[in-house]
Amino acid sequence: MHEFNQPLITAWQLVAGADARLADIVFLSLRVSLSATLIACVAGMPMGALLAVGRFPGRRVLIVLFNGLMGLPPVVVGLLVYLLLSRAGPLGRFGLLFSPSAMIIAQAILVTPIVAALTRQVIADAWSEYREQLRSLGAGRTRAAATLLWDGCFSLTTAALAGFGRAIAEVGAVMIVGGNIDGVTRVMTTTIALETSKGDLPLALALGFILIALVLAINALAYALRGWAQRKWG
Amino acid sequence: MGAWLAIDHLGLTEGGTNIIDDVSLTLAAQRTVILGPNGAGKSTLLRLIHGLLHPGSGRMHWPGVLTQAMVFQRPVMLRTTALANVIYGLKLKGHTAAESEQRARQALARVGLEQLAQRPARLLSGGEQQRVALARAWALEPQLLILDEPTASLDPASSREVERIITDIAAGARILMTTHNLGQARRLAEEIVFIDRGRVVEQTPVGQFFCLPQTGAAQRFLKEEIP
């Protein structure tokens, strides 16, 4: 336990002292992972809803595929995106490598299957409750999917949170496509990796505590939001 | 009035059992109530007629195409206001936003809920929710309203309220419903269709059914059910 005392104190000092570099790193982490999660929601939630509600050939294959892709190794995604964005690669001319945009792209790819698969689950449950009534009213499958997404948007925060959690915690993808450049693409996880490799374990641990606290805070916020929505709309 | 639906040897099998077993029926009454013991296939028959299920065999013949709406035993409300729930169906039908709102308000007024228009529908009582469901169906101006045990989950006062509304609707649309409440069936029906184990056993005017049931099955049913 003594091992953890100093890092906890360091963590507190860093936060209380409003260390400028720490603030930059934290804001960048949030910006990258929140953007990636938002993109994943925009892309993944409609996909998940259509998978839940639709009926088309290959649907089951897609469901299995998305469930499997939830376990995509971040470092593999990072490598693939690196090869895509490298100057020698197909999208090289945009010069996106080693920028926050590259990190957002990589994390969005990583997180979309998670959001889609979990959305599918939530919407499928809702569909069993709403199916007959919506069909009776004349809603086609696409319309029904849209209705369920809108209706259940607060309960879908769970899916979004799961995606965000994956994004902000990963290091493999952002390290490769971001390059961990000081002041440009250094986020919390890559900083922790760097400090660990420099042997500065107390600092790395302190940053780790800050990261955990951040994730817990966001989870608490989402929980409160869901509770409020539940009380308001039923 | 002429027949509005002719059902011809309809059948539906699931897991080896005939849920609907060679049903042939002609419906012509303004208000038809389907009765039968649990598991007889009443709800299934309603869903086949509404188009939510597809028959395994047989056909349905509609002499004139009828617009339909259905109300279920448990009202399914979207997580929004009562008014928005009614508007949803109208929008789906193609009405403009302004039209939809106007018709929705009228429908809610007819079921006595105009004060609760802006309340979140899911926070209303069971009886109120079912009235919203009725308003939602009625606003679509259906020619046939199908109801699957609409008062089964409600207390007696709400049930009476719902029966009043159904009677109002029946002035302008055909009613096809099921119920376990024999008193309700007596009050609302013109004709009774009695179903047992997926087959039509009796089809008689309401007075005759309750006074002089023709078949043994119907007699036993009437003795056991609590009106």
Next chain:
Amino acid sequence: MISRRLFCSALAAASVLAATASTAEERYITVSSTTSTEQSGLFGHLLPAFEKTSGIKVRVVALGTGQALDMARRGDADVVFVHDRAAEEKFVAEGFGLKRQEVMYNDFIVAGPKADPAKATGKDILEGLRRIEAAKAPFVSRGDKSGTHAAELRYWKAAGVDLDAKKGAWYRDTGSGMGPALNTAASMNAYILADRGTWLSFKNRGDLGIIVEGDTKLFNQYGVILVNPAKHPHVKQADGQKFIDWVVSDAGQKTIAEYKIGGEQLFFPNAQR
């Protein structure tokens, strides 16, 4: 309904803002370099001085030498700054780099358990390595195609140790950067070849101390190369050249010499002009 709409539009606005907010169009070059220059803290000291005089920001991607050169071959860097002469010359010969210039050198040390079970202490690297192998004492190698790794292999060869034949459980090939390899050595109480810069700033030494140092063979030369614009037209040739020119200039060389950890100078400038 309104609150939900508000919620969603706020979210949409925030996401657009976040995704498009980029570091303002700033002037920068990308330098691929090694973990030793980054982790020793040299760049933290050197680059601000350059940025101040030139207004050009330097973005350093720190990898192993092999990876740094590969990255430059792909055109993902403007300048390389590494320490493996043979690999650098090959890089230029292949046409990926314009010209190799020497910048500075530092030295390697062999770190190991202070108790020194292999009795390798001294000034002779080759003898030290022979003794470590003879004692089959645990030795951690980076194994990652870095400049340090390449040097380590050269020393084993020069010491007459055939690693393929002699490799056993005592030789731990970790495939990692300098810092992680030192972490591993510290926890295993093993010997390891490290650059002095990373060693001096490494905080997790455990029971390790310096075993072999001072051998002239241990000097480690750094070179800087501009990536060939003929192969990759988008390379920032003008700004990249400015960086190279500054690093080999009096001002740059002086800044390198000034970098100290605990009063000790780490890198010794030796550019030829």
